[in-house]
Amino acid sequence: MKTLVLTAHPNLNASRINKAWFDALSDATDVTTRDLTAIGGPELRFDVEAEQALLLAHDRIVFQFPFYWYSAPPVMKAWMDQVLNYGFAYGPGGDRLKGREFLILVSTGGPEHSYHAGGYNNYSMAEFLKPFQQTANLAGMTYLRPFVSHGMALATEDQIEASVPDMLAHLTDPDLDPKVKQARLLKQLEEDPTKAAAVS
Ligand SMILES: Cc1cc2nc3c(=O)[nH]c(=O)nc-3n(C[C@H](O)[C@H](O)[C@H](O)COP(=O)(O)O)c2cc1C
Structure with a gap:
C-alpha cells in the first residue's frame, strides 16, 4: 500500500502539530510526503502532469491540513482546482482515481465539544468535511474515516507528541474502510x- 500525503500548511516551519505529523509521515515506510506550499510557491502553481502521475503511483491519497475557517488552507484548494481535472478525476474518461482510498488528517484549534449541535461551532467535523467527501465520491475513491486532532492551537508539547503515534495508528487501522468494517461485523454476527446488539 503506497500512501501519498499532501500537506497544506501556509508555513510548515511555524507549525507545531502539522509539522510533527509531516516529519513522522516522512519517516514512515511506503509514504511520500509533499509540502504543497513549498512546491506550489507564492503563486500556488502546480505541475499538473507531475501531480497526476504521483496520484496514479499511490493507492491512498491523504490530505493533511490545519482547519482554517472551517476548511483547508487555500493551497489545498489551489492544488485541487488545478489537478483534479475533467477527464482525469471526473467526467468522460475521468476515472483515473477510481478505487483508491482517500483520507483526511486535520488539526483544529477548537475543542472537541465545540464541534457538536449546541456547541459553539454548531456542526460536526463530518458535516464540515462534506465537500472533501463528495470530491472523493465523484472521483470514485473510498472515503476513509478522517483523523481529527482537536484543541491544537493551545496544545502542550506532550499533547503534540502524543498525537503522533495516534495519527500513525489511525493510518494502519484495518477498520478505516467502511466496507471492511461492515464485512467484519457481519462475519462476527x-x-x-x-x-447482534453489539454489532449493530
Ligand atoms: C487563519 C486561521 C483560521 C483558523 N480557523 C479555525 C477554524 O475554523 N476552526 C478551528 O477549530 N480552528 C481554527 N484555527 C486554528 C488552527 O486550526 C490551529 O491553530 C491549527 O490546527 C494548529 O496547527 P499547526 O500547529 O500545524 O499550525 C484557525 C487558525 C488560523 C491561523
Missing part, C-alpha cells in the same frame, strides 16, 4: 448471532 454470522459466527455468533447472540452478538
Whole structure:
C-alpha cells in the first residue's frame, strides 16, 4: 500500500502539530510526503502532469491540513482546482482515481465539544468535511474515516507528541474502510448471532 500525503500548511516551519505529523509521515515506510506550499510557491502553481502521475503511483491519497475557517488552507484548494481535472478525476474518461482510498488528517484549534449541535461551532467535523467527501465520491475513491486532532492551537508539547503515534495508528487501522468494517461485523454476527446488539 503506497500512501501519498499532501500537506497544506501556509508555513510548515511555524507549525507545531502539522509539522510533527509531516516529519513522522516522512519517516514512515511506503509514504511520500509533499509540502504543497513549498512546491506550489507564492503563486500556488502546480505541475499538473507531475501531480497526476504521483496520484496514479499511490493507492491512498491523504490530505493533511490545519482547519482554517472551517476548511483547508487555500493551497489545498489551489492544488485541487488545478489537478483534479475533467477527464482525469471526473467526467468522460475521468476515472483515473477510481478505487483508491482517500483520507483526511486535520488539526483544529477548537475543542472537541465545540464541534457538536449546541456547541459553539454548531456542526460536526463530518458535516464540515462534506465537500472533501463528495470530491472523493465523484472521483470514485473510498472515503476513509478522517483523523481529527482537536484543541491544537493551545496544545502542550506532550499533547503534540502524543498525537503522533495516534495519527500513525489511525493510518494502519484495518477498520478505516467502511466496507471492511461492515464485512467484519457481519462475519462476527454470522459466527455468533447472540452478538447482534453489539454489532449493530
Ligand atoms: C487563519 C486561521 C483560521 C483558523 N480557523 C479555525 C477554524 O475554523 N476552526 C478551528 O477549530 N480552528 C481554527 N484555527 C486554528 C488552527 O486550526 C490551529 O491553530 C491549527 O490546527 C494548529 O496547527 P499547526 O500547529 O500545524 O499550525 C484557525 C487558525 C488560523 C491561523
